[in-house]
Amino acid sequence: MKLILDIAVTHIVSRLRQTLVGLLGVAMGVGFSVMMAALMEGSQRDFVSQLVDNMPHITMTDERRNPPRQPAEDTFDVVQFSGLRTPETRPGIKNPYAIIAELEAWLTGAVAPSVQSRAVIRFAGRDTAANVTGIDPRRERDVSKLATQIRGGTLDALYKSSNAIILGDKLAAKIGARIGNTISVASGRGDVLTCTVVALFHSGISQSDETQSYTLLKTAQILAGQTGIINAMRIRVTSILEAMAIARRIEAQTGYKAVSWQEANEDLLSAFEIRNFIMYTVVGAILLVASFGTYNIISTITHEKTRDIAILKSLGFTEKAVRRIFLIEALLIGAAGTVIGWALGYVLCIALGTISFKSPFMDATHLPIHYTASHYAIAALVALSASAVAGYLPARKAARVHPVEIIRGAS
């Protein structure tokens, strides 16, 4: 084997310029593949993590996934209901604190009650629609990052004045409100509350910052006109990937609709899957193109070395040994190219990571890059496989050289 390796190394070293071209082809392929994978996965992870961090992992509401069957439907087969009107007031979750206690008995994470309603916020003659979420600040800390997103105040400021409200910073900017200002909050039913802005928050997600506001549970219940109502549970779990299964269990246990973050962003996640498919196709194509370089080099070497192959075979080298020589040459080019490509990919990732980037949807300051060994391993695997195939074809042809024909031609 050492002899075969020596011959292979001698061949590729003696064709240094060609070897370098092939090597750079593989290196570029691997390098750009690594960079592309790191960038794509980095942006995906960054987006998902922002999304997951800014919302509860599971939201259980007072809705049912399927409308409850009416008693008449159960009794008479011919009965059909149509044009049923949605009740003006939400029913709320029955015995919410009992449910919280039941969930906390097995759930690894935290549960917080909330009241969700829509309202129109008015300040200085400017109106804007907003979501008003009533929360329990002590429990809220465990289910969202709201406490860390507060700007100019604290979450506990909600306790400091009656009808205190925390606004998204862009929402506040839209109506021109500042901390300490008194604003009017009008519910859909026409009830108007005068609230004091005690803090602002900035989540980094524009949609949330422009439309979301937080009050104490009691304030939101007054606004909804339903004292004591809890119409949503905000749940945070330790293992975010299990959120979907946990949501199903909660739904089965309580009967209320529980939506995991995966379900809430189903369209987005399936778009990511398509994006990943495209990414790996492009990465594969890049490496395939690089492998043509390797094929070209090994083909050239086998063509140039036909006479040497003939003499090796006349000396007693088998077809298998000759095939191995050229296969090893291709793999050596592939391996060396891969190592250089890894370095190139890493450097490109670092360089890309320094580029500032401003998204209209969220405020990332730099291109998010995800570093993982699997990108390097996949790129190496594809590059080496492509090199092996690229080397095998000319190697097989070389091994089939009939020495007599070559020796006759050379004599």
Place this chain on the structure above:
Amino acid sequence: MERADTPDMALSRTSASADPLITLRGVTKTIGDGVLTTLVRDIDLEVRRGEFIAITGPSGSGKSSLLYLLGLLDVPTSGEVFVRQVPVNALGEQARAAIRLSVIGFVFQFHFLLPEFTAFANVKLPMRALGRLDDAAMDARAGALLASLGLEDHMHKTPGRLSGGQRQRVAIARALANEPHVILADEPTGNLDSQSSEQVLGIFRKLVDETGRALVMVTHDLDLAARADRQIRIVDGQIVEPSA
């Protein structure tokens, strides 16, 4: 390197010196699809230990084809080839390669040295492929072979830095590397000047006389052929002299 041990072992078992090293019995080789060309026809030949055989004949008469059949580089269309009385026609590519590696040494008109390797590395190549000796023994043998052919000062030169005669001597050293029983030389002096030709022939003569190896040389040169122990003349693929 892949080696087939079966034919090698069989060859070792039948090593009586009186037995022919290579035997051709009724060997014919034809080539071509549709229009067939007969390269050699119904050849019977025995190559024995210590023999220096010269094969002569006009161009295209089948001299080299006969040599390639003797060296298992080619397979006869009909007839049988025996190496030390072991029939080899039915052997696979791997087994035939193993016999070539250990029993036969080739010297061609063109030296066919690997251009990137030094003379020393070229001579070591068959030994490394066979793998019978350790590295130190291979080095010693390669050095001794090159020195015996007057190349002690040129061992570490690549073929490009050697003269035609020197390259051919390196090729002879390589052919002798695995101590083959038979040396097959195809126009070994064809590209050499008269002085180098004389030198090569002297080496061959000494090799046969001193080591008892068999040597089969294809040549156009009747003066060189006259120095052999036995001459075989081929015309149109058939042995005409001496009569088969």
